Amino acid sequence: MTDFAHKPTLTGDLVVLRPLDEGDYEALAAAMDDPDVARLTGSHEEISEERAREWMRTRKDQTDRLDLAIVDRASGQVVGEAVLNDWDPDNKCCNFRILIGPAGQGRGLGTEATRLIVGYGIGQIGLHRISLGVYAFNPRAQRAYEKAGFKVEGLLRDALLWEGEWIDEIVMSILASEWIPPHSPRAT
Known part of the structure; x- marks a missing residue:
């Protein structure tokens, strides 16, 4: 097994990571800054520009996580990020x-980005299990994760307090034995 020191570029039909x-x-x-994105990610904290830029500057030096920008191939614009973190090598x-x-x-960019980074994590890093949490008010994301092969494992009740309402977090994962690559990602 390796670590996340190498920062690949993964190319799909719709996105480049x-x-x-x-x-x-x-x-x-x-x-x-989009209110819907902040809600769906459960982001309460505002981070200063200086702190965010410093954090981004250090991503290339991290050996315990992989932070990739999602680039829409049609427009060439960065539309998001895909991250493997909380690595447990043991x-x-x-x-x-x-x-x-x-x-x-x-437009399917998130589904393809998910498939690309999961394929890299399982196929290149040698991960056995990749997990995630998705808030119950985000069924669109849950469907995208299911399309990529993730399965629901359970529920963290009242995991997020959002605008006075308690929201459950759905725990999902995919195991290496369940991963069926749609096609081999082109990594450089």
Whole structure:
């Protein structure tokens, strides 16, 4: 098993996933400024531009996580990010999260990005299990994860307090034995 020191570029039909860098700040800030994106990701905290840019500058140096920008091949624009984090090398598992701004929604970009990064995690890193959490008020994301092969494992009740209402978090995962690659991602 390897680690996440290598930051690949993964190319699909609809998206290119490439290493995240400080130049992606404006696109990701615009995505996070969308009230619907903030709600669906459960983002309460506002992060200063300086802190966000510094965080993005350090992504290439991380060996315990993989942060990739999602580029829409049709427009060439960064529309989000796909991340493998919370890596546990002893158990060959990690967490997955994704953010897609309004410019990238409703066209299958998130599903393809998910398939590409999961395929890389299982096929190249040697992960056994990749898990995620999706809030109950985001059935569109849950369907996209299911299309990529994730299965529901359980429920974290009242995991998020959003505008005075408690929201459940659905826990999902995919195992290496369940992964069926749609096609081999082109990694460079």
